[in-house]
Amino acid sequence: MTAEILLQTLASGVLIGLIYALVAIGLTMIFGVMDIVNFAHGEFLMLGMYASFWLFALFALDPMLTLPLTVLMLFAFGVLLYKFVIRRIIDAPMLSQIFTTFGLMILLRGAAQFFWKPDFRSIENSWVSGSVKLAGIQLGKPQLVAGLGAIAVTWLVHAFLTRTKLGAALEATAADKEAAQLMGIDSNRMFSLAWGIGAACAGAAGVLLATFFPIFPEVGANFILLAFVVVNLGGFGSVTGAFWAGILVGVIEVMGGLLLGPQYKLAVVLVLFLGVLMFRPQGLMGKA
Amino acid sequence: MMKRTILFAALLALLVALPLVSSNPAHLNLAILVLMAAQLGVAWNLLGGYAGQVSLGHAAFYGVGAYTSTLLLLNFGVNPWLGMLAGGVVAAGLSFGFGWSCFRLKGHYFAMATIAVVEIVQIVFTNWEYAGAAVGLTIPMAQRGWGAMVFADKQPYYLLALGLLLLTLAATWAVERSHLGYYLRAIKDEPDAARSIGIPIARYKQIALALSAFFTALGGSLYAQKELYIDPGSVLTTALSIKMALVSILGGVGTLFGPVVGAVVLTTIEELTRAAFGGSGRGTDTMIYAGLIVVIAVYYPSGLVGWWHERVRRSKNKRAALATDAEAAA
Numbered sequence: 001m002t003a004e005i006l007l008q009t010l011a012s013g014v015l016i017g018l019i020y021a022l023v024a025i026g027l028t029m030i031f032g033v034m035d036i037v038n039f040a041h042g043e044f045l046m047l048g049m050y051a052s053f054w055l056f057a058l059f060a061l062d063p064m065l066t067l068p069l070t071v072l073m074l075f076a077f078g079v080l081l082y083k084f085v086i087r088r089i090i091d092a093p094m095l096s097q098i099f100t101t102f103g104l105m106i107l108l109r110g111a112a113q114f115f116w117k118p119d120f121r122s123i124e125n126s127w128v129s130g131s132v133k134l135a136g137i138q139l140g141k142p143q144l145v146a147g148l149g150a151i152a153v154t155w156l157v158h159a160f161l162t163r164t165k166l167g168a169a170l171e172a173t174a175a176d177k178e179a180a181q182l183m184g185i186d187s188n189r190m191f192s193l194a195w196g197i198g199a200a201c202a203g204a205a206g207v208l209l210a211t212f213f214p215i216f217p218e219v220g221a222n223f224i225l226l227a228f229v230v231v232n233l234g235g236f237g238s239v240t241g242a243f244w245a246g247i248l249v250g251v252i253e254v255m256g257g258l259l260l261g262p263q264y265k266l267a268v269v270l271v272l273f274l275g276v277l278m279f280r281p282q283g284l285m286g287k288a
Numbered sequence: 289m290m291k292r293t294i295l296f297a298a299l300l301a302l303l304v305a306l307p308l309v310s311s312n313p314a315h316l317n318l319a320i321l322v323l324m325a326a327q328l329g330v331a332w333n334l335l336g337g338y339a340g341q342v343s344l345g346h347a348a349f350y351g352v353g354a355y356t357s358t359l360l361l362l363n364f365g366v367n368p369w370l371g372m373l374a375g376g377v378v379a380a381g382l383s384f385g386f387g388w389s390c391f392r393l394k395g396h397y398f399a400m401a402t403i404a405v406v407e408i409v410q411i412v413f414t415n416w417e418y419a420g421a422a423v424g425l426t427i428p429m430a431q432r433g434w435g436a437m438v439f440a441d442k443q444p445y446y447l448l449a450l451g452l453l454l455l456t457l458a459a460t461w462a463v464e465r466s467h468l469g470y471y472l473r474a475i476k477d478e479p480d481a482a483r484s485i486g487i488p489i490a491r492y493k494q495i496a497l498a499l500s501a502f503f504t505a506l507g508g509s510l511y512a513q514k515e516l517y518i519d520p521g522s523v524l525t526t527a528l529s530i531k532m533a534l535v536s537i538l539g540g541v542g543t544l545f546g547p548v549v550g551a552v553v554l555t556t557i558e559e560l561t562r563a564a565f566g567g568s569g570r571g572t573d574t575m576i577y578a579g580l581i582v583v584i585a586v587y588y589p590s591g592l593v594g595w596w597h598e599r600v601r602r603s604k605n606k607r608a609a610l611a612t613d614a615e616a617a618a
Binding site for chain 2: 037085094099103105110236273277
């Protein structure tokens with residue numbers, strides 16, 4: 001194994017890890033604010049991919065151009081989903097919460113299959129295609145742009161949470177719902193905001209992926225499991241934790257694939273995940 | 289009590305006689321699927337319902353059961369009846385590793401760790417040449433009859449599935465009435481109180497898990513003998529784990545017959561919508577199925593059996609209140 005291959009693998013691991021982080025950020029935010037694990041999170045990503053695909057196929061608009069629009073649509077979708085479904089299960093037992101979001105997952109996949117057929121689709125010749133050579137490493141432009149885009153969106157979310165009043169209100173609700181309510185923060189509004197941002201982040205990840213990843217109704221399944229791992233490792237509810245854990249998972253995945261063969265890359269991540277959970281049940285970066 | 293016993297015996301006789309009444313293979317197949325789903329739900333319920341540990345990884349035990357009996361049959365000529373038992377024992381044995389790695393986790397962490405376990409097991413079997421890898425294993429039809437547990441027609445499978453369901457129900461009934469049952473409910477409802485009065489929580493959770501794994505594996509072996517073909521995609525998936533939990537939740541977790549009710553409702557809906565809309569390949573059946581899951585999870589969080597009990601209790605309270613009012617008026 002040459003140093004070049006190693007570097008190349010590391011770089012692609014970091015780039016895909018940034019996407020995992022972006023998917024996981026929404027998941028961890030929803031969990032942090034309202035203690036609900038969203039099994040349908042991968043489907044937000046799927047919807048984001050389809051949105052950019054159709055805008056590209058029907059109106060010849062480039063995914064990068066329509067990114068803000070797609071993100072807005074997903075934000076609205078997340079808020080509506082909260083208002084019509086999730087709001088009713090806030091105080092339900094954990095089991096019915098799991099099965100509500102699980103049902104939504106299958107429902108959205110079924111809907112995608114119904115409206116857009118189960119075919120694999122792809123976006124050819126978008127603005128970002130081809131590859132560049134950076135410091136001796138060959139990198140795909142779509143992957144590079146996706147990674148940088150993921151950093152940008154993550155930074156925006158982080159800035160929103162730490163620098164705006166609304167973001168502070170969201171963080172306050174996550175820290176202590178009752179206390180925040182006493183301070184006049186409407187927790188219902190914060191919950192719908194969390195679902196909106198969560199869906200928007202996953203949708204953004206979908207758009208960024210759409211330029212180099214096949215688009216099909218079950219595409220979310222590939223990402224949700226890894227997003228769970230990222231959320232666990234980063235500590236439930238921690239956005240910064242999810243960011244670093246996402247990169248870590250991406251790197252572990254590609255290194256596992258390089259050392260043991262691509263068929264075992266997911267197994268390597270999952271085994272390490274179980275191992276970490278056993279010694280640090282609160283996650284790698286979560287507080288005890 | 290007497291009345292209940294007679295009712296139960298009559299129901300049982302009806303169930304045994306059912307395949308003689310209807311010779312429609314589609315009906316019989318649906319009945320078999322319902323019984324098999326019910327058995328898995330009852331087995332899952334031992335851990336998920338009574339002990340309150342939401343496992344989304346039970347397909348691992350199901351797959352281990354199916355693969356153990358099939359591999360023993362294909363490579364060593366072991367009789368499937370023995371193979372089935374062996375599968376149950378192997379799964380119960382492996383459940384100690386499962387419990388050791390997952391039981392220290394709580395709530396969501398536990399559920400997600402169990403998903404990870406199944407996914408790992410699936411990857412291992414998909415790449416394990418000895419176990420047929422991704423191609424899977426086929427059970428030959430050469431030997432048939434009760435000895436070989438392979439049949440050309442469906443009736444015997446119906447009886448097998450019914451027998452296995454009754455066995456699992458009997459085991460659950462015994463657990464419910466034993467010390468173990470009381471301990472498990474204490475662990476589920478008041479874990480801290482249970483610990484403080486000296487109940488060894490970890491040990492009892494593990495016993496529930498081992499029992500649950502044992503019966504889930506028996507279901508896996510039966511599936512292999514019925515389908516005569518297994519592969520990782522059919523016996524080792526998270527979707528399958530989730531279905532086991534789903535029938536319990538739909539019917540009512542922690543109740544003896546809840547999973548049976550859930551399996552009847554869920555499997556019937558699933559199969560009917562598949563028959564009606566599945567041919568189009570457009571996911572209509574999946575959408576109806578999923579829509580129902582959401583509606584039930586949102587509106588009937590305690591399951592159909594729980595919802596029924598609630599109704600009965602409320603109408604009783606109402607009657608009692610009316611009686612008191614009448615007394616007061618007099």
